[in-house]
Amino acid sequence: MLQIEKKVSKRITSIDLLRGIVIIIMALDHVRDYFHAGNFQYEPNDLSQTTTAVFFTRWISHFCAPIFVFLAGTSAFLVGERKTKKELAAFLLKRGLWLMLLEVVVISFAWTFNPAYIIFRLQVIWVLGLSMVCMSALIYLPPKIILIVGLMILFGHNLLDYIHATGNTFKDFLWAQFHERKRFYIAGHQVTTGYSILAWLGIMMLGYSFGMLYKKGMDAAVRKKYLLLIGSIAIMLFVILRAINSYGDMAPWATQPSFVLSVCSFFNVTKYPPSVRYTLMTLGPALITLSLLEKPLNWWEKIIIPFGRVPLFFYILHLFLIYGLAVVAVVASGRPWTDMIITTLANAKESPWQKGYGFSLGGTYAVWVLVVLLLLPLCRWYDKYNTNHKEKWWLSYL
DSSP, X not given: OXXXXXXXXXXXXXXXXXXXXXXXXXXHHHXXXXXXXXXXXXXXXXXXXXXXXHHHHHHGGGGHHHHHHHHXXXXXXXXXXXXXXXXXXXXXXXXXXXXXXXXXXXXXXXXXXXXXOOEEEOXXXXXXHHHHHHXXXXXXXXXXXXXXXXXXXXXXXXXXXXXXOOSSSHHHHHHHHHHOOOEEEETTEEEEOOSOHHHHHHHHHHHHHHGGGXXXXXXXXXXXXXXXXXXXXXXXHHHHHHHHTSTTOSSOOOOOSXXXXXXXXXXXXXXXXXXXXXXXXXXXXXXXXXXXXXXXXXXXXXXXXXHHHSHHHHHHHHHHHHXXXXXXXXXXXXXXXXXXXXXXXXXXXXXXXXXXXXXXXHHHHHHHHXXXXXXXXXXXXXXXXXXHOTTOGGGGGO
């Protein structure tokens, strides 16, 4: 989600641009969370109720988290090219702890606007931070070992899918934080382990190894060939594993009443935790896209790239902006604004007030465009300010 180091002598525009594209897509998914009427009635990947448009609106957002985590690993490697191991380890440790604190204090509030902090959803910023803390120790391993372990986690972690936390104990919480999405109730608070560490750490380790392709002196043409080759292999492995329909995902695909829904079922892979099929499906196209983006920027890419240069700034602002607009929408629908103070993770079936609220999918897309347009000048300003004030140490934390 964020570039790890701000003070760089020369930015890699293709990485910034890819990050900018996916963070805009991420905003669509979060707008859908608060504005689409269907979101309060059914899950977008529930093939018995969803539509093709709703399914793929959710599906496209699957690319966001793995790309953020993968590129954060790449950025860590590139920072290490300018620092000693000790300096890089200290940097990753401090940055990781800061992100974890940010998730708990700021982002949890941005999702609920509840000052009582009833709900803690340990999501992508949390796992980015926790993975960086782990990487602060793992970087001392030989590069080949980091790559091998990352691949072992990618292809092997689904072996643990049948081990489950069955209670609400601290031991159960630790297991869920390691490899399972689960909701806990701790001292009157709801805590959800949406982004378990094992699989995401493996993705960051692979991103760190991937940084070798961007070392100084690497021929761009050679790098593009590697990007195309690795990306194509990942896509082929995804298709093969999905077609076999055995290992690698807890949600096997099945033939549906229509061809389109059967296609949806084929792509309906597991994100929590990210299965090997999910990871191959998302990172394969991402690597091919990186190869295609390694060229001079055109006009629309120049518009998008500031988002990718200040992703954490965008992330925090977009949550508060979306929530603020949702409050306006709730009031306009005849409900009190306090209905948007979230006190439970219950869905519409358990929260009757949400029935009848929300926009059509077209209206949801319109709100998304508005959010992006409102944030564009702010991100441009911050990107320029950051570039012109590199001496300010605190800027590296935003």
